[in-house]
Amino acid sequence: MLDIKNLQVTVEGKQILKGINLHVNAGEVHAIMGPNGSGKSTLARALAGHPQYEVTGGEATFDGKDLLDLDPDERAREGVFMAFQYPVEIAGVNNAYFLKAALNAKRRHQGLPELDAMEFMQLIKERSKLLDIDQSMLSRAVNEGFSGGEKKRNEIFQMALLEPRLAILDETDSGLDIDALKLVASGVNAMRGPDRAIIVVTHYQRLLDYIVPDYVHVLSGGRIVKSGGKELALELEKKGYGWIETGAQPVGA
């Protein structure tokens, strides 16, 4: 589904990703781990098409299409979703109104009829239960005045509504207490399925106790330096990142 080859990304003139290779199939959950500054979030944002993340080399295809050639909104409508590490507060834009516009933009793209207000509310009701999203969060402005946990729940709620084929969670666990973490994880787990791939970007192993990945990749210095199964995350938890940074040979170096 997602094929990344030798991806190089520069942010404000500084090269962060120095050749990422990653292959993700439908139905898989991949965890990207790594120390601060290793380029985890850069990878997530570059895949989402953030304008400040400039791709200087390599390629990324999504279902055979050149992902890097698409605008961020085209990527979203094609089925790529990034849960933001820092969801943006948008004053004055009603959350439910925004969600309906986003959902219908995608449905139009898919050639499906738009949902009317009634159908939309029905869908909201159904999907909001799992993430404990209450009505007041829907009637407020997007993320405005939301607590850290509410913002992250709102991200996963959007994912549940938009049903992306590829979901990238950018440090969705950061700043969450254990109850919020479990809630978010159960929301993500409910989305797992044979047609969907999920990339979980995280610094800590903790989230992976609840969202158990099929593969774990360790990013360091802008490259994937080690890949393995879920047990790799546990090893990292025990030993820290030090042994990777000093001992491991970069993959493909």
Add this chain to the structure above:
Amino acid sequence: MTQVVEKLQPWLAAIERRPRGGPRWLQDLRDRGAARFAALGFPTARDEEWRFTNISPIANAEFLPATEAAPVTDHSLAGVVYSDAPNRIVVVNGRFAPQLSRVSALPTGVRVGSLAAAVTEHADVVSRYLGQLAEFGTKAFTALNTALAVDGLYVHIPDGVVLDEPLHLVFLTTKSGATLPIMSNVRTLVVGGNRCQVRMVETYVGPDGGRYFTNAVTELFAGEGAVIDHYKVQQESLDAYHVASMHVHAARSANVSSQSFSLGGKIVRNDVVALLDGEGAKCTLNGLYLADGERLVDNHTAIDHAKAHCPSHEIYKGILGGKARAVFNGKIVVRQDAQKTDAKQTNRALLLSDDASINTKPQLEIFADDVKCTHGAAIGQLDDDAIFYLRARGLTYFEARDMMIHAFAGDILDRVMIEPLRVALEGELYAQLAKDLAEIDAA
């Protein structure tokens, strides 16, 4: 200096020909206005209050004081927002137009109509209030209006009367067929008795387009405990000049709100001056303005907290495209006796183009020690992070941008408590925005 005087000549000639007649007190008032205008002349950029607003296109032009009201049919009102108001009182080219006005059954004692007529028919009230608030001694445009106003509107709500239906005061300028562009000096006097309650809209509109000059002065008195909800809609021709001042006097526990929507005009200057002159008087001043091309919108507000326990809230927002310029000056005075004042002022502007600009200044003068005063200004372009966030959910750049601009304006529009007015304003504003944005996208 000679040059200045020369340029003032046509204006001085116009005030020489000012309306005569009527009661003695009115003649005195006009004479004083005329004398003050002659002494003051037009303000220049050296005048702090006019630093960023060059009104020489007005001062150097020649205008004909509108004489007779041109015949106007209902058709001219078609494009006016909220023209289907149940109570619609219309002034055409400075004169009350009874044939276009309609007033539903009003409670006993309420008076709405021509100011010129009220001067004789309601002399005791009009003579007590007219000219008492408007600062014609220091402000040239107000002095000019005081000397030249022929007519205008008069609203009197007796003590304790609650008006269910809003009043819509419409000031229309039409093509007069005159060789020179016309000027309308319109005057509005609103006297709200103690504990009265009324919602009213003042709309200034030039459906025929073209260049003309509206010089409007409104005085509004809110008696003790009165609740007055006032809206001003400025929908003048895009080539017109609009200078207006509104003066509010709020007595003890009165609650006055005035919201200004400025959509048209080439050079627009709005002054809103509110005096909170009784304990517990409350005042809300909001504004939303839109300008594009080379238009200029200047909003000057002044809230004078003269007594204790008065809250005031103010939010002004502007959306500027093209080479439009805006000025916002928000003055808040808290006098020594005005303890427990709670004043909050916010000013925000959204610049849609690199060539648009705004000069903004909060001006706080606080002489009491136990007060809460806050002010904040934010000027900028659309937030890139927010745009990206919306795009990352599948909205196009244009959809994301429009959503954010509508949200910016909606914050003020949502405060309009007259539903059909709010809907009409939204329609006007968004239509104009769509046009501006289409131009930006084409560029």
